[in-house]
Amino acid sequence: MKIFFILIFVFLTIIIKAQIGFDVVYEADYKLTYKDQITNATTQEDAFALLMNTKESYYKNMKKYIMDSLKLEKKVSEKSDLGIGMKYSTDFPEYIGTTIGKIYITTPISNKIFKYEEINNINWDLSNEFKIIGKYKCQKAMTKKYGRTWIAWFTEEIPFPFGPYKFNKLPGLILEVYDDKKDYIFSMYSFKKRKYFAKSANMEPKATLVNKSKIFDYQRREIADPNTYNKLIDDPETLRFLMKKAQERAKNYNPIELSPN
Template sequence: MKYLLIFLGLSSFCFSQKISFIYETKYKLNLEKPNNIYSDNMILDLKNNISIFRDSQDKKSDSIKLNNGNGRFKLGVENQFYVKKNLTQKRIEKVITYLGTNYLLPIEEILNWKITPEQKIIGEYNCQKAETNYGGRNWIAWFTTELPFGDGPYIFNGLPGLIVSIQDSNNEYSFNLIEVKKGGDIFDARTKTIKIDWTKYEILAKSYFDDPYDINSKVGMGKTVTFTDPKGNIMDISIKNKEMQNNILQKNNPIELNHKINYK
């Protein structure tokens, strides 16, 4: 495992300071191709018990939006990792960005942690093992009280210290801390949202699956999407729709396995 990049005197940080924790995130979306592993660096920004977890591209997109630019444009709703937490109020919310609209999905599943006596060193930190269930998966975490923040990657939180490493028992999703940074400001570019639940989340996903390239009616931008083959001939949109639908079906191993969508 990579050695963690740390700052001297980190344990003396006051809770009002802004800290960023960078996690190497690996996940398998297509179980028929188990060696096809996606990898992203995702960032947990934390200040005053408020945190935002997002991948590096989403953070860049948020920064651009706050400076009156155009952010990242997403089509589908699945496989998004954007999470806001208010640790004081014990409020966890997942943000789904779909066709320029931000949907707020409250996470109400309670994490019941079982802390075990087992310990090991990860990088520079003395860590202790804990286990929980979330999203239809069993999770094994390693946390350290040397970083006295009861937070962690994605929705995970509530332990006596920061989660340094966590993965599900099937080894399909993992988050591993690789760097710690201090300073800067925590910024939120997704404050205007539409609240949904898992039922509405599934409706959105199926709407996209049924007609992935129906940009004109979904966005209302008055644009027609066309595709051409290598010879420049216009392709039937139904062919591209079918290709996208097959891609969605192949990547249907969500982190919340208990909310896996049955498209057929």
């Protein structure tokens, strides 16, 4: 009986630990160059950290990574001023955990936190084409996923089957991946060995579980939400102008995923 309770305790400890952090062995950092609008888009950039061990990976925006670490160290609070919030704001606030079977996504929308899961079923067609990226020999692969055709370059010299965003399941780390229109281009700029427990991996373990299709609806409605402006602007003419611009932005919305699958 005593052994039974010890096993239960160990099991619960593992679950609790998984909910609040992540055992990091390696870290790959990526730059994203992207266009979030179909027409008249300007190129923008952002950066991300991919934390890995032999069984799973955890991916988050670099600004969120820094902000969450500062929160854990009590250097900023949830009620920090607007300036700090803007400094660490990003178009990509989601946390993405990847295992061999599933992908787990947590994302804020309209000041609420949601989460959803996907079956990790991405399939790649490998090519006989190779190139050198940095000091690594890379092989080309292609897939159709989330409404786009994606081209990836991976290296077996780093034998981790992970990559930026939700891209994974290749025989080595993905160093570069982009869609065929080059609206979204991920490029690795740093790879290093790490050995620590990242407490700031998932800061929202109590997020509301929803179907992925709901997230698509929420994100598109949020872009043209009139309440965004009604709370801040009293002048009717200015409000109409901003609403028109918001509707144009919603029409030309160019997210990384054009379809749920």
